[in-house]
Amino acid sequence: xxxxxxxxxxxxxxxxxxxxxxxxxxxxxxxxxxxxxxxxxxxxxxxxxxxxxxxxxxxxxxxxxxxxxxxxxxxxxxxxxxxxxxxxxxxxxxxxxxxxxxxxxxxxxxxxxxxxxxxxxxxxxxxxxxxxxxxxxxxxxxxxxxxxxxxxxxxxxxxxxxxxxxxxxxxxxxxxxxxxxxxxxxxxxxxxxxxxxxxxxxxxxxxxxxxxxxxxxxxxxxxxxxx
Ligand code: HEM
Numbered sequence: 001x002x003x004x005x006x007x008x009x010x011x012x013x014x015x016x017x018x019x020x021x022x023x024x025x026x027x028x029x030x031x032x033x034x035x036x037x038x039x040x041x042x043x044x045x046x047x048x049x050x051x052x053x054x055x056x057x058x059x060x061x062x063x064x065x066x067x068x069x070x071x072x073x074x075x076x077x078x079x080x081x082x083x084x085x086x087x088x089x090x091x092x093x094x095x096x097x098x099x100x101x102x103x104x105x106x107x108x109x110x111x112x113x114x115x116x117x118x119x120x121x122x123x124x125x126x127x128x129x130x131x132x133x134x135x136x137x138x139x140x141x142x143x144x145x146x147x148x149x150x151x152x153x154x155x156x157x158x159x160x161x162x163x164x165x166x167x168x169x170x171x172x173x174x175x176x177x178x179x180x181x182x183x184x185x186x187x188x189x190x191x192x193x194x195x196x197x198x199x200x201x202x203x204x205x206x207x208x209x210x211x212x213x214x215x216x217x218x219x220x221x222x223x224x225x226x227x
């Protein structure tokens with residue numbers, strides 16, 4: 001199983017989804033035309049309030065795109081400076097502004113209280129795992145930095161899984177005869193949780209499986225901090 005996870009195609013699949021979803025999600029907003037916003041934003045954002053949505057979407061695009069490359073072994077080992085630079089971009093131009101603006105936008109979601117809580121908790125956990133990833137790398141604790149980055153990117157990937165779950169849930173309900181409007185509304189109330197809870201469970205499983213021999217990792221960390 002560990003060997004399967006470390007296979008190149010798994011990473012390529014992740015990059016593929018990150019790029020496709022970044023393009024699909026961000027392009028309509030890049031037109032700066034309210035008519036191209038998702039229908040959930042109809043009638044919302046008076047007096048320039050949509051600025052938070054723009055900040056969230058554009059910085060979210062940075063997160064999704066740059067984050068995928070942080071797991072590229074070749075870049076980490078051959079060009080550690082680039083890894084370090086894109087890591088800073090990921091956190092400071094991506095995670096932090098996108099999570100704060102995502103939290104603000106979440107307070108008006110049409111997904112109701114369930115959605116408000118789901119998206120808000122996701123934003124908070126996004127920040128916490130990002131801060132932990134930063135803190136551990138500043139302490140040169142590579143092993144824990146890697147683990148916090150896996151958790152953080154699993155949450156980032158909620159942007160992808162949300163857009164996969166949504167049509168799937170709608171299709172399942174519609175195929176059992178539920179009216180399309182009702183199917184959309186109930187699917188939209190489910191995804192603020194379904195988009196990230198399974199991801200974080202998978203991330204924990206991954207971290208567990210990729211765990212190296214504890215003694216070996218301690219030695220590596222000590223060696224690095226004395227360099
Ligand atoms: C993982 C943490 C994230 C949180 C907590 C979050 C939160 C939110 C919230 C609350 C909304 C508004 C939904 C509503 O009003 O019903 C939203 C919309 C949106 N978010 Fe995020 N988001 C996250 C990640 C991302 C990422 C990484 C992207 C990458 C592009 C992204 C792109 C978008 C887009 C494009 C919309 C507008 C809806 C659409 O057109 O599909 N978000 N997000």
